[in-house]
Amino acid sequence: MYIAAIDQGTTSSRCLVFDGAGRVVADAQREFSQIMPRPGWVEHDPMEIWASVEAVVAQALERGGLAASDLAAVGITNQRETTVVWDAATGEPVHNAIVWQDTRTDRVCRELEGAVGQNRFLDSCGLPLATYFSGPKLRWLLAEVPGLRERAERGEVLFGTIDSWLIWRLTGEHVTDVTNASRTMLMNLRTLDWDPRTLEAFGVPARMLPRIRPSSEVYGTGRGVLEGVPVASALGDQQAALFGQCCFDEGDAKNTYGTGAFLLLNTGTRPVVSRHGLLTTVGYRIGDEPAVYALEGSIAIAGALVQWLRDNLGLISSADEIEELARGVDDNGGCYFVPAFSGLFAPYWRSDARGAIVGLTRFVGRGHLARAVLEATAWQTREIVDAMNADTGIALDCLKADGGMVVDELFMQIQADVLGVPVVRPGIKETTALGAAYAAGLAVGFWSDPAELRAHWKEDGRWTPAMTAEEREAEHARWRKAVTRTFDWVE
Numbered sequence: 001m002y003i004a005a006i007d008q009g010t011t012s013s014r015c016l017v018f019d020g021a022g023r024v025v026a027d028a029q030r031e032f033s034q035i036m037p038r039p040g041w042v043e044h045d046p047m048e049i050w051a052s053v054e055a056v057v058a059q060a061l062e063r064g065g066l067a068a069s070d071l072a073a074v075g076i077t078n079q080r081e082t083t084v085v086w087d088a089a090t091g092e093p094v095h096n097a098i099v100w101q102d103t104r105t106d107r108v109c110r111e112l113e114g115a116v117g118q119n120r121f122l123d124s125c126g127l128p129l130a131t132y133f134s135g136p137k138l139r140w141l142l143a144e145v146p147g148l149r150e151r152a153e154r155g156e157v158l159f160g161t162i163d164s165w166l167i168w169r170l171t172g173e174h175v176t177d178v179t180n181a182s183r184t185m186l187m188n189l190r191t192l193d194w195d196p197r198t199l200e201a202f203g204v205p206a207r208m209l210p211r212i213r214p215s216s217e218v219y220g221t222g223r224g225v226l227e228g229v230p231v232a233s234a235l236g237d238q239q240a241a242l243f244g245q246c247c248f249d250e251g252d253a254k255n256t257y258g259t260g261a262f263l264l265l266n267t268g269t270r271p272v273v274s275r276h277g278l279l280t281t282v283g284y285r286i287g288d289e290p291a292v293y294a295l296e297g298s299i300a301i302a303g304a305l306v307q308w309l310r311d312n313l314g315l316i317s318s319a320d321e322i323e324e325l326a327r328g329v330d331d332n333g334g335c336y337f338v339p340a341f342s343g344l345f346a347p348y349w350r351s352d353a354r355g356a357i358v359g360l361t362r363f364v365g366r367g368h369l370a371r372a373v374l375e376a377t378a379w380q381t382r383e384i385v386d387a388m389n390a391d392t393g394i395a396l397d398c399l400k401a402d403g404g405m406v407v408d409e410l411f412m413q414i415q416a417d418v419l420g421v422p423v424v425r426p427g428i429k430e431t432t433a434l435g436a437a438y439a440a441g442l443a444v445g446f447w448s449d450p451a452e453l454r455a456h457w458k459e460d461g462r463w464t465p466a467m468t469a470e471e472r473e474a475e476h477a478r479w480r481k482a483v484t485r486t487f488d489w490v491e
Contacts, residue, residue, distance in 0.1 A: 001072040005433040013052040015060040022456040026064030028056040040103040043096035075233035075440030077240035078162040083137040105136035126280025135185035155207040163234040171220030176210040177234040182282040214285040216439040233439035238262040244435030257405035261302035276387035277347025297346040297384025301339035325370040333368035336482035354489040378418040402431040417467035427458035
């Protein structure tokens, strides 16, 4: 028997099938459309997402020579804050999904701040008011789609993040897990249920919301391409990576370098409300066990900056060329790139910021710019680690790294230099899908406990700091000066 994982990401859907040792035995992937009707608006077609998921599941099973009956369970991991509303009877979406990157709700967030400010709901949900999260997106839909609020109050439409959308299509059950619910702003971190006062403030009818369940639990039985397979886990993609990296102990941390970068620190069974610009989130919950919480630092633009260098500037023809180009110089030549394309996420939360390249002289060439691109993600990560240390008093002693950028060994060295601690890459790099598979496997007894999962984790590479402390702090000061140049660009 095997475990399948559906990894529904921002630009593509994947299905991976794992054996009992956590090894990939089959894999399929399909990209889908990025819809950008206006500057700052990013949408997906929920039906296209569903079609892509059906296709990759079928393809992965075919490539592995497997049938659905060979699967003990399937787990789901997903782009998190992306918001879908659909007709409860027909399943027809009422609008395109509004993607986590979308900034159209800036005015909604300002309205919700009132006289209190950005942290109005912080103590309840652990999140600042920002365009990032699902709650403001749902409020926008209820206000802007004609007749939607009235339909929601009558119970005719359902809301969900992508996990809920997929589980509903697969099983007919309207549920979400605690990790995805914790990204809406609407869930109370302590009760692990929808917060009535927050729902009232946002104007969200409770009837349209899914039931909140643990991350590892059988939600229902699959239909169609997964006929008869237990759908047994759901985790937001970054929490799934935390689980797949076996960060089960308080103080364990991982960073996933994908389109954005997301650093999570396990804080144990108590939520730590950040006072330094981080997000308090649920890391995972296994069955009836207590929820495990995490602090998260979210970086909007990481690997996307490499793609921008390729697609918008044509400076490289493929993403893997950036390492060779950056190795051609000794340093950044005094050039710093702050990729605030849609504002700055943690720890600043400045929606008024926009991207900037500073320190340019005639000396700066293609290699310096390439190196500045890699350093941008490393320095953003450093600022998040500093904030985590301040919030928890836990000094990071090692960072587990995963995601597309970890194949760049120069970047891995830069990250270790900037942090001043070792950076470790796992042997199994598909940690997001692996986390969803692990959680599903635990729910059906395919694996016995987290200790068994930890035994599968193997180190593939380790980078230790080579930069002096004096050089590190001098570079950090220049980076922070560059960041301030991006503020107040949007009036």
